[in-house]
Amino acid sequence: MGQHILDGNPPLSLILRKSTRAKRISLRISQLDGRVTLTLPRHVSDAEGIAFAREKESWLRGHLEKRGEDQGIALGTRLPIEGVHRELVAGTGRRVALQSDTLHVPGKPEQIAARVQAFLKQMARDKLAAASDHYANVLGQPYSRLTLRDTRSRWGSCSSAGALMYSWRLILCPPEVLRYVAAHEVAHLAEMNHSSAFWDTVTRIHGPYAAPRDWLRQNGSGLHSYKF
Incomplete structure (x- = not known):
C-alpha cells in the first residue's frame, strides 16, 4: 500500500494497492469519502499504474466533481430527506420533528449530527x-x-x-x-x-x-x- 499525488488543480491523491488477484489495473472512487484507490496486479509497476491514472485523470476529476464536497451535519445544513431538502433548525422538547421544509433538532450543537442520524x-x-x-x-x-x-x-x-x-x-x-x-x-x-x-x-x-x-x-x- 502506497500513495501518489497527481499534480493539478486540485492535486489528486491516489492510494496504490498491489493485488495478487487483480488481472488488470483498476481505479475506484469511494462513495463514502472520495478516496481514489489504484489497484495493480503484482506484475505491473507503480510507474505503469500511475501512467494509467494520468490517462484517466479527466474521468477521475469528473466523477469527483459530481460527487461534491463532503458536508457536515449542523444547524443550517440543508439535508435531503425523502428527496426533499430540509433545513436543520433548533428544536424544543426531546424529539426530532420533521416538517415540510425543516427538521427540528433539539439538543446541544455537538449532539445534532448523532440525533439526526438516529432519526x-x-x-x-x-x-x-x-x-x-x-x-x-x-x-x-x-x-x-x-x-x-x-x-x-x-x-x-x-x-x-x-x-x-x-x-x-x-x-x-x-x-x-x-x-x-x-x-x-x-x-x-x-x-x-x-x-x-x-x-x-x-x-x-x-x-x-x-x-x-x-x-x-x-x-x-x-x-x-x-x-x-
Missing part, C-alpha cells in the same frame, strides 16, 4: 420494512430479517438465507427510489441473479423501474457526501 435510521427502517413487506407479499415469498448499514458499494443485498440488507441513506432518496431498491432486493428471494427472469420479477412486483434506477445511478454517490 434518519429509524425512519429508513420503518419505510424499508413497509416496502419490503409489501413486495414480499406480492412475490409470495417472505424474507428472514432486515438490517441497515452504511455501505460503500451497494444500496442493498439479499442473502441466500433470505436476509435483506439496505443502506440507511436510502431515506435521503425520493420515496419511489427507496421502493425500487426494496423491490429489487425482494426479487432476489426468487431469483438470486440478474437474469432476464430476475428483471421480469422486479417488473411484476414493482412495475417500470428505469426512472428510479437512473436517479440512483446519477445521484446516489452524492448522498455519501453527508458526514455524520
Whole structure:
C-alpha cells in the first residue's frame, strides 16, 4: 500500500494497492469519502499504474466533481430527506420533528449530527420494512430479517438465507427510489441473479423501474457526501 499525488488543480491523491488477484489495473472512487484507490496486479509497476491514472485523470476529476464536497451535519445544513431538502433548525422538547421544509433538532450543537442520524435510521427502517413487506407479499415469498448499514458499494443485498440488507441513506432518496431498491432486493428471494427472469420479477412486483434506477445511478454517490 502506497500513495501518489497527481499534480493539478486540485492535486489528486491516489492510494496504490498491489493485488495478487487483480488481472488488470483498476481505479475506484469511494462513495463514502472520495478516496481514489489504484489497484495493480503484482506484475505491473507503480510507474505503469500511475501512467494509467494520468490517462484517466479527466474521468477521475469528473466523477469527483459530481460527487461534491463532503458536508457536515449542523444547524443550517440543508439535508435531503425523502428527496426533499430540509433545513436543520433548533428544536424544543426531546424529539426530532420533521416538517415540510425543516427538521427540528433539539439538543446541544455537538449532539445534532448523532440525533439526526438516529432519526434518519429509524425512519429508513420503518419505510424499508413497509416496502419490503409489501413486495414480499406480492412475490409470495417472505424474507428472514432486515438490517441497515452504511455501505460503500451497494444500496442493498439479499442473502441466500433470505436476509435483506439496505443502506440507511436510502431515506435521503425520493420515496419511489427507496421502493425500487426494496423491490429489487425482494426479487432476489426468487431469483438470486440478474437474469432476464430476475428483471421480469422486479417488473411484476414493482412495475417500470428505469426512472428510479437512473436517479440512483446519477445521484446516489452524492448522498455519501453527508458526514455524520
